[in-house]
Amino acid sequence: MSNLPLALITGGSRGLGFETARQLGRLGYRLFIASRTSPRLEQAAHGLRSEGFLVTTHAFDMQDQISIQALVEEVKKKDVPIDVLINCAGVMYETGNGDDLQTEYGSTASVLRSAERNVTDTIAINMIGTWSVTRALAPHLGRGARIVNVSSSMASLGEMGPGYYGYRASKAGINVFTRTLAYELRPRGILVNSVCPGWVKTHMGGPGATREVADGAAGIVWAATLPPDGPTGGFFRDGQAIPW
Structure with a gap:
């Protein structure tokens, strides 16, 4: 059994999650990548293993408690604690279309016209x-572990703009989760932080994004590898605090 630290990354099969896994692998972590689609996971694992990293994969559904419990059972088989949990999995279903409001910011997914679902x-x-995934995995986090919740400046009340109500609200909720969970896990030495990676060139961010994926992932890795006296319950971009 390897004594390398273990990092579990949800949404680890592509984009930011995959690049975060790669960067943590280069720092000497064993990798456990989880996402919804098995074929994409195996392709990602093949790429990571080709770089010499130890990789475990597991396909699961964040909206299904049975599926989440199956993920927990796979973690328990490792018989080692999780040193880093990266909550990177996420969606943005409100996309631009011809009915969107036009503002000085360009076309946005309208707050009033977005489909309810x-x-x-x-x-x-x-x-x-x-929240469900983290709650299920919390008993299996090691003392002094790190949790990084991938958020967005689109959730910042200090930087709030038009449109994308569901996405903004969901990431604002992530920030509330970060802030409150940090207090509960402080006695275990676990640091919990939200990170905005910036607008990165992923499937979600699109080709017009302003940042490379590696740059966005670097901020996540920074929070995942904080020293014991590092910040907790904060909201960061590139290692710098940003407005809530």
Whole structure:
């Protein structure tokens, strides 16, 4: 059994999650990547293993308690604590279309015209799903572990703009989760922080994004590898605090 620290990354099969896994692998972590789609997971694992990393995969559904429990059972088989939990899995179902409001910010997913299911499913997956997964995995976190919840400046009340109500609300909820969970886990030495990776060139961010995936992942890895006296319950971008 390897004595390398273990990092579990949800949404680890592509984009930010995959790059975060890669960067943690280079720092000497064993990797446990989880997402909804098995074929994509196996492709991601193949790429990571080709770089010499130890990788475990597991497909699961963040909206299904039985599926989440199956993930927990796979973690228990490792018989080692989780040193880093990265909650990167998420969706943005409110996308631009011809009915969107036009503002000085350009085309946005209208708060008033977005389909109800797009809003409710986004909140259910991003906010409630992250809470459900973390709650299930919490007993298996090691003392002094790190939790990083991937958030967005779109959730910041200090930077709030138009549109995307479901996405903004779900990530604001993630920030509330971060702040409150940090207090509960402080006695175990566990640091919990939200990170905005910026607008990155992923499937979600699109080709017009302003940041490379590696740059966005670096901020997540920073929070995942904080020293014991590092911050907890904060909201950061590139290692710098940003407005709630």
